[in-house]
Amino acid sequence: MDRVYDIIVVGGGHAGCEAAMAAATLGSSVLLITMDMTGFARMSCNPAVGGIAKGQIVREIDALGGWTGVVTDRSTLQFRMLNRSKGPAMWSPRAQCDKIQFSLNWRKILESNYKLSIYADSAVSFLFENSKICGVRTNTGAIFKSQALILTAGTFLSGRLFIGRTMMEGGRLGEQASYGLTGQLKERGILTDRMKTGTPPRIDISSVDTSRLTLQPGDTDPARFSFLPEPSTVQAGGEAQMQCYILHTNERVHEILRTGFEDSPLFTGMIHGRGPRYCPSIEDKLRVFPDNNAHQLFLEPEGRWTHEYYLQGFSSSLPLQVQLDALHAIEGLETARIYRPAYAVEYDYFDPTQLLPTLESKLVENLYLAGQVNGTTGYEEAAAQGLMAGINAHRKLRGQDPVVLQRDQSYIGVLIDDLVTKGVDEPYRMFTSRAEYRILLRQDNADRRLTPLGHEIGLASEERYAAVMEKYEQADRLQAWCESKNLTKEQANPYLLSVGSSPITESKRIADLATRPEVELAELLKIVPRGTQSREVIESVEISLRYKGYIDRELAMAEKLHRLEDLSIPVDFDFDRVVGLTIECRQKLKKYRPLTIAQASRISGVSPADISVLLVYFGR
Secondary structure, eight states: OOOOEEEEEEOEEEEEEEEHHHHHHOOOOOEEEEOTTTTTTOSSOOSEEEEHHHHHHHHEEEEEETTHHHHHTEEEEEEEEEETTOOOGGGGEEEEEHHHHHHHHHHHHTTTTEEEEEEOOOEEEEETTTTTEEEETTTSSEEEEEEEEEEEETTTTOOOOEETTTEOOSOOOBBBBBBHHHHHHTTTTTEEEEEEEEEEEEGGGSOOOOOGEEOOOOOOOOOSSSSSSSOOOSSSSSSSOOOOEEEOOOOOHHHHHTTGGGGGGHHHOOSSBBOOOOOHHHHHHHHHHHHHSSSEEEEEETTTOOOOEETTOOOOOOOOHHHHHHHSSTTTTTOOOOOEOOOEEEEEEEEEEGGGGSSSSSSTTTTOOOOOGGOOSSSSHHHHHHHHHHHHHHHHHOOOOOOOOOOTHHHHHHHHHHHHOOOOOOOOOOOOGGGGTTTSSSSSTTTHHHHHHHHTTOSSSSSHHHHHHHHHHHHHHHHHHHOOEEEEEHHHHHHHHHOOOOOOOOEHHHHTTTTTTTTHHHHHHHHSSSSSOOOHHHHHHHHHHHHHHHHHHHHHHHHHHHHTTBBBOOOTOOOOGOOEEEEEEEEHHHOOSSBHHHHHHHHHTTOOOHHHHHHHTTOO
8 A cells, every 4th residue: 555645634533534535535645544444433422413503514514515414314313403493593403323324324435535545553653854744653563654644533642431430541432542642742832631521321222111201203304414415314215213212310310329429530530631511421410500300311322223322411430330320210211221331531632722723733734633632522523623624734735725714604614713713621512602693604504605615625516516506596586586576465364364473454575474483485485386496495585584684784794804804913923012902912812823803803811902902003
């Protein structure tokens, strides 16, 4: 096999798979090094993709030409569109997946790219030429050279696992950790620290009395993640959706769990890393919310042909016997058997403020970092970073301009900007509340926002681009027709009265009627048929009409932001030359080295007055 590549990707998780495919699809020769070729993009925690804000990220990955959405659709067990009762900015797709099939589907895609090679091994040291990275040495002694390297090692860097007072080395249960890489980067000035995450026990569903649990079914008319026309496994003509269940802890469960606190590595000091605030362990929940009598849990399938179920909400690092006793005190789980226990994992991560917005290190040229090594949590956040790192590593080697997504352009842009501008002090996960322009960044319009860019850089196929252009040409025509077509009171009132909407006394435009929250555009179109329109086209037009005021307002706000984004700050600029900045501001600007005035404005400790000083200094 070859020993020299354009780009080496270390790690075959969600970030590594997207990074490798992006760079190889664009034309770089790529080597993907992974410890286990049966576990590409392994779903180490819940085998589910999407959720609040995360579903938007996956649709953005797909719109750009990435593969996580396609793999999810080919592995789906159950699909739900979350937050349908709220506005469209909050709608978030989520799919429960077959985790074995998910990895197999990724492997098929990776092995189909002739520019991509795969090598099963562990990277043990980096190779450098002066300030540049130039390759790796593996555990078997192999040496591979490259012009750029993307590190996507997940939780494996100096990983340690905890169950009560038992500590093991590893990145996942049964899988060895990786040592040496962190130390090399630390020697070159890259800051590192520890974070912690955890996973719940896996339950044998055949040992559970599901009749005592609450069913949580999938959508009756499930959608999918990818904008491509390929149906998911549970759409028309596919497999039946599998059931998920809702259950709860109780006071007896809490009493049992508290007996293990003295042996919990979270409370004994064995774990030093900070855990995820928004996905806490069950013992953390009891400590933070001591007055809660019950906590909601979800029992969700890990595969179509297995009895293994994931107990969401019961992540723990308590001793095994405490876990078992607590589980057996939950209604419906009195005789439950487990396949594997809950455990915590602590691992190394690197300070993401030492990265450029391209995810290239500021200190080691041509080294890119993506995924949990940057302090994030979640498959979706990792995959997005991997995609952008792969794109930008390829483009730098070709002498092309970088691709940096803006905050009003995508959740991916919000994610990366937050990381490189603000840094992290706990595992970062995406929420809709992190985005200032979430009505612009909806899950339904990710293709309109990003597929033209994906096509321009060579990642999104011609087929995908043509389909998007046709879809939105239809949507624009339909919207124009709705804005010009009137319905008489005789035509409209029967439907309006049937949905509890006020009748009209004179003719009204369809566009005006569609703004009423109880009115569905699809039903109005049945009154005056206008050919066949897809559900996606009708939904797009309905959102545009109903939320036009909000959309226009956010567009205006985004335009103001772009003026600051266009004001660049030299990379080596001396902030001590600027008179009038506060001491805190000057310290933060020196530490984070923002590249634009807009980026500087998002740094904690930089006030609006400081930004005014910078604008005056740079002559704006």
